[in-house]
Amino acid sequence: MYSTEKLKAELNNEQFQAVTSTEGYVRVIAGAGSGKTRALTSRYAYIIGALGISSSNILCVTFTNKAAREMRIRVKKLIGGNSDLGYITTYHGFCVRILREDINKISYPKNFIIMDVEDQKTVLRDIYRELGITSKELTFKQVLRFISRQKTQLHYLEYILDSKKNKSKDKIDKIFIRYLEKQQRNFALDFDDLINFTLYILAKYPDTLLKWQKRLHYILVDETQDSSDKQFKLVELLSRFHKNLFVVGDPDQTIYEWRGAKPEILVNFDKTYPDSKTIVMNQNYRSTPNILSLGNHIIKNNKIRVAKDMFTQNPEGVEVIHFHAQNDNEEGLWVATEIKKLVYEDNCKYSDFAILYRANYISRNIEQSFIRENIPYSVFGGIRFFERKEIKDVLAYLRLIEFEDDFSFLRVVNVPSRGLGKRFIQNVAEIAEKDNVSLYQALKTNVSRKGLNRKGAIEFIELIESKRKIKDSISVSDLIKEIMDESGLSGYYRLDGDTDRLENVKELQNSIITQENNTEENFTLTEYLQEIALYTDMDIDDNRNDRVKLMTIHTSKGLEFPHVFLCGFTEGILPSAMSIKERGKKAIEEERRLTYVAITRAEKAFYMTDSEGFNFSTGSNKYPSRFLFEISDNFFVRKGKLSQDIIDEAKKKFQLELNGLPKPKSFKLKDLVHHPIWGYGKVIEINLDREEYLIDFEKTGKTKPINFYFRGLSSAKD
Ligand code: ATP
């Protein structure tokens, strides 16, 4: 039962205000670790416990699936019982809830498919084949970026929904149109569509909007600084009836500006809602004073920010350490040794440690040293696991059983090999096109026909049909087991010689079994697939065992760990090469905020490491991050050998970049150019991604990539 005394004991005064000011528009702005999420969670429980409102009338938006899951666990602890906590979710998750209920308004079936990046690529692969385009002309990445850009506006919906055909000669436009057609035929929505379709329906159908507005008496949003315009528009729209909107966030932790985050929404909330209330919290409960002051001093270098005054009453603790290694091997080894020391001598658990990095590829080095040193670890981050081939295969079988969609069909019809090659698939595709049905239906209906009546095809259809019959009467984990055994996948992976693959599938099964054991109600295959589809790069729950956790800084948002290592704290990694190249202050400021997020995850100890050597990804020598030189050495202890030469070189390099790189040379294809060493040559390719010209040199007869910024290159005519 709810008790004010208990609440007061657990919260400070500002938090208490945040929890109990339930009516109207309320904003909490506060630094990392000040208890924003704790206040938000308590408020949720308070609305239920003290006000008697049902959880089905409260929307609580968090940033990741993992955060939502953690919030549900915390709320369960606070309120007990079996309330439906389905509205504690992410923006995407909530859009799916609305769409599953109301997408039929626009004549889409309620069991529409959600596409992830891999599905998008599968579609593109088809389109490339159909249109005869090669990945040399346009990479998938370029096309996906284009598609996403097109979808920032809602115009494309008219094309999908009203079939306003528009023909285009432009290659990328053509791909986009084909992509939309395929989406429509499969009733498949990608991530951008989820919010777009939702906003479209709410705008077009006032009765639907009113239904949702009336239903949601209270709306709570965590990590508001990273909400995009559209996302905020959604909650703002929904709050217009009851007018109870509670937003919390920290502008210094905005790390998704590159993806449309608008911290201004939070900063200007008081102007948007003049009657709103603002609560500021300044006490940090998470970190030691050393960690907090390092974070504060780094973020102070940002020009675009609202100054904050954080303090903590936590005990002094140990000093922050910067370790500079001679090479990445040494960096990894140092981290491993340090962790082992703390585990053996200080009684720490492996799960007390988190390794954070800016770029995914940094994990390789750390992983290798952990394997060598026998340190148990797991890589935290959904897509990495779910992108593994074997996981995608198993899930595609599940999806085919449930949804009959073309993507899944294409993925598994010949995996393991059933002798159904390209020609065979082509035949099926032609029938599907003609009859306007899914590929699976086309094959199923015509499998006895000449040309299609292959043994492999018949067996495949039999397998899927038999699983469809039992899918609702057995658990998802059992279904996977049967598929693995009966489809031949088990044998296929074993044959592959790759035990990792089987282990990964086992891991998938285990995770489902754990989930099945944890929930009282059994979840259906549909529900499971929905949940899986929502996993993004940033979240998979994997803390069942005592392991060190590896993750990107983005993934670590909102989380906390006793000991944190920030690895690869190297110029070109953090700040990223891309942000340096952009040269705008804005990009570097976001990198600084990322650094701030990393530092403020730590409770007891914080370590930063970097190493010398060559960085193949940036194509230059490695130096410690510029952020390390922005703060005084008093804030940390340096270990490892960092020579004055390296410091001088690094500083010179930053200075050069601060003053701006030389203007890039702009040559066109087939231009004749002159190089100081190789003489005359011709531009035969321009690589925008790498910012290089490919030049065919006459004298040597060799082709060399030359950087856009290389001063020595001149026009042959000059
Ligand atoms: P972030 O900005 O990183 O998301 P946050 O502001 O959401 O941080 P929380 O995660 O809610 O902070 O809290 C940080 C830590 O401080 C948690 O371990 C939380 O339990 C603890 N904490 C918060 N408020 C109090 C309090 N009043 N008394 C004791 N501990 C608290």
Ligand code: MG
């Ligand atoms: Mg938080």
